Amino acid sequence: MAINVLPDYCSLGFIGPGKMAESIARGVVKSGILPANRICTASHRNKTREDVFQSFGVNIVENNKQVVKNSTIIFISVKPQIVKKVLVELKDDLNDKILVSIAAGIKLKDLQELSGHDRFIRVMPNTPSAVGEAASVMARGDGLEEKDVKYVSDILGAVGKIWEIEEKYFDAVTGLSGSGPAYIYLAIEAMADGAVAAGLTRDLALNLASQTVLGAATMATQSGKHPGQLKDDVTSPAGTTIAGVHELEKGGFRGILMNAVCAAANRSRELSS
Ligand SMILES: NC(=O)C1=CN([C@@H]2O[C@H](COP(=O)(O)OP(=O)(O)OC[C@H]3O[C@@H](n4cnc5c(N)ncnc54)[C@H](O)[C@@H]3O)[C@@H](O)[C@H]2O)C=CC1
Numbered sequence: 370m371a372i373n374v375l376p377d378y379c380s381l382g383f384i385g386p387g388k389m390a391e392s393i394a395r396g397v398v399k400s401g402i403l404p405a406n407r408i409c410t411a412s413h414r415n416k417t418r419e420d421v422f423q424s425f426g427v428n429i430v431e432n433n434k435q436v437v438k439n440s441t442i443i444f445i446s447v448k449p450q451i452v453k454k455v456l457v458e459l460k461d462d463l464n465d466k467i468l469v470s471i472a473a474g475i476k477l478k479d480l481q482e483l484s485g486h487d488r489f490i491r492v493m494p495n496t497p498s499a500v501g502e503a504a505s506v507m508a509r510g511d512g513l514e515e516k517d518v519k520y521v522s523d524i525l526g527a528v529g530k531i532w533e534i535e536e537k538y539f540d541a542v543t544g545l546s547g548s549g550p551a552y553i554y555l556a557i558e559a560m561a562d563g564a565v566a567a568g569l570t571r572d573l574a575l576n577l578a579s580q581t582v583l584g585a586a587t588m589a590t591q592s593g594k595h596p597g598q599l600k601d602d603v604t605s606p607a608g609t610t611i612a613g614v615h616e617l618e619k620g621g622f623r624g625i626l627m628n629a630v631c632a633a634a635n636r637s638r639e640l641s642s
């Protein structure tokens with residue numbers, strides 16, 4: 370897919386040099402939409418995080434205010450509990466900047482009220498941004514121009530797939546795609562454990578489990594078939610797969626996954642109150 374390189378005056382800043390900021394920054398650099406030297410963050414007294422960002426060319430500046438000064442598009446990538454503090458700290462410096470909040474559970478209305486700034490986009494990304502395979506959604510605030518929304522959409526489109534949705538769906542999305550990578554990592558680890566129990570080396574088991582998830586996800590996104598049909602295609606009469614599926618169903622596999630998404634969505638809802 371062709372990438373729209375951002376105009377020269379666009380630069381990207383991250384308030385909060387954490388794991389999600391790193392994933393987006395890595396994906397952006399990898400995509401070529403913006404060079405690393407037009408991305409910055411402030412280390413927030415943490416040399417390890419400074420080293421991580423510098424290792425792929427991102428500039429480390431003195432403090433959050435400097436991040437705002439240097440950037441046209443600023444990601445608020447601190448934990449939800451810290452969002453208020455940084456917006457109050459930065460509110461007098463925001464001027465015409467485009468702000469993107471990725472904080473779980475924090476509503477556009479509250480972001481706008483806390484900062485006195487209406488050029489906000491709310492995004493729920495996920496960590497596969499780092500490898501160009503994010504599943505992200507966005508909802509726009511009141512004061513943005515179409516071109517502002519396009520820049521943010523281009524950035525998130527460069528690191529994966531992006532959907533614009535109504536803000537009321539954010540909690541559900543957070544429970545699904547925001548948190549979802551963790552559920553799948555558990556599945557990969559557990560499947561590999563099973564294979565180790567059945568005699569495979571750890572290394573081969575992890576490689577096969579990871580590639581199986583990648584292949585199944587690619588089938589689900591590209592084959593045009595419903596996941597139920599894809600499952601049936603693997604499941605021979607009196608074969609091996611149905612024996613495994615039977616165990617999963619006895620353990621309540623689908624109900625457990627549904628509960629996990631609902632629990633995470635509920636937690637996102639709690640964070641916004
Ligand atoms: N980790 C994930 O998979 C996802 C995270 N998010 C959201 O992204 C945000 C960040 O999450 P993570 O990256 O996981 O957390 P993290 O804990 O890795 O990153 C937060 C960073 O903010 C820094 N920080 C703390 N106080 C600060 C301040 N006053 N000024 C500047 N930096 C400060 C911390 O030192 C840390 O490096 C959260 O709001 C979370 O809801 C959203 C989607 C997925």
Ligand SMILES: O=C(O)[C@@H]1CCC=N1
Nearest residue numbers: 473543546547548549
């Ligand atoms: O666990 C969290 O709160 C964040 C939001 C979505 C994924 N990680």
